[in-house]
Amino acid sequence: MDAGNTSMPEDDLLWAAARRLASARHAIALTGAGVSTASGIPDFRGRDGLWRKIPSWKFTIDYFLEHPLEVWELYAARYKALKGAEPNPAHYALARLESLGVLKAIITQNIDGLHWKAGSRNVIELHGNIREAVCLSCGAVVPIEEALAMVEKGETPRCRRCGGLLKPNVILFGEPLPADAVQKAFMLAERSDVILVAGSSLYVSPANQIPVVVKARGGTVIAVNMGEIAYRDIIDILIEGRTETVLPEIARRVEILLSGNA
Ligand SMILES: [Zn+2]
Structure with missing residues (x-):
């Protein structure tokens, strides 16, 4: 059934990502097509x-x-x-991280509305819906x-x-992105100390500039993606794997860390 890459990324990386998220002052996520492929999109x-x-x-x-x-x-x-289409474990993990108070917003390149369906509240849709x-x-x-x-x-x-x-x-090809969504996304980036990039290869502008902004102001960039990814030099923690496998593992660790601190 699976193409073969089912091995879990190193536990150390998952914990490193979870620790950084759990200690974030203002964390956001940027998601791309990779979070929705397991939903059949x-x-x-x-x-x-x-x-x-x-x-x-x-x-x-x-x-x-x-x-x-x-x-x-x-x-x-x-x-x-x-x-x-229905949300998959990647969408639910991100919604969980928001309800835990860890993620303040999700900025997405997807139009499918699956973040909303999974229960996320603050979703900025860069390419419309x-x-x-x-x-x-x-x-x-x-x-x-x-x-x-x-x-x-x-x-x-x-x-x-x-x-x-x-x-x-x-957004049709040849159209600009909605200005209000782009402005909101960059305002969020300006005040974030952690960004979780999930299922995006960071090849599409201006979305790929959002983690650049977080990094430039001293923030941490965590990326979860299968295959190629651009801007490797700005990524602090890179986890290569399917988002629907990796994100629930990160969310679970964040929950453990937060309950331990409580
Ligand atoms: Zn009209």
Whole structure:
């Protein structure tokens, strides 16, 4: 069933990560596609990547503006799979770390909403989310179901308020990231002394600058990831492994440490 890499990372590393988190004044997490692969959501860039079956150029903002209904129909098909996904132990471990008061926020590159589903409260979604559509004219945000109902009738989704074109509230290729989410993320980084990077290879900007900011102000960077990762020189504790295996082990150790201090 498994490809083979089931070996537990060294106990020492897990404890080192747990100790640093347990003693953090203000810790945050940055998550990428790797935390959701165990929920059946393929990595954007991987072999079964999200856009492999659909030509990625159709998910550019320019193509969308010219052929909105076609892109909406492709999106609707993709949405069903994303909507049905359930959180995995990686999401639950992060939610646990938040409820323990250790993690103050999760900044995510994922659009799947699985951090919310797992019970996390303070989640910043850098690439938007699948729950909503946004009006490109007046900025109104509406539940995605409203837009999908129009797609089902073969109509291009339009804003009820102003008649403007509705777009899924996820970032299409060629679009800037939502400014408010990016600003919040960097403000959090500025006040954090620990960042836990999980399931991100740190190849995508500006998300990869968030741990750089934490490091620059003397903070600790912990990373849990399978495979390649950029910015190795800023990572203090690197644990190579699947997030759904490693994060619960870290959370369990944090709980032990916190109960010992109590
Ligand atoms: Zn509008």
